[in-house]
Amino acid sequence: MRAFINQFIYELKVGVRNKTSLMMTYLMPIGFYFMMGFIMIGINPDFQDLIIPAMLVFSVMTSTLMGIPTPLV
Numbered sequence: 001m002r003a004f005i006n007q008f009i010y011e012l013k014v015g016v017r018n019k020t021s022l023m024m025t026y027l028m029p030i031g032f033y034f035m036m037g038f039i040m041i042g043i044n045p046d047f048q049d050l051i052i053p054a055m056l057v058f059s060v061m062t063s064t065l066m067g068i069p070t071p072l073v
Helices: 002-017 017-042 045-049 049-067
Strands: none
Touching: 002 017, 017 045, 017 049, 045 049
C-alpha cells in the first residue's frame, strides 16, 4: 500500500507541473461539473439527485481517456 501511495503522490505532482495534463485531467472535469451543476439544476431541479453519479462517471472516463490510470495499473 505504501508503494501505491508513493506512486499516486508522484503522479499527482507530475500532473500538476504539466500544464496540458493539469488542464485536461483536473480543471476541465471540475469546471464542467460546476457549469453543468448550475445550468442543469436551473433547468430541471430533479437533476440534483443525478448530478453526482453523472459527474463521477464523466470524471472517471476523462481520466481514463487521458491516461492517468496507466501508471497505477
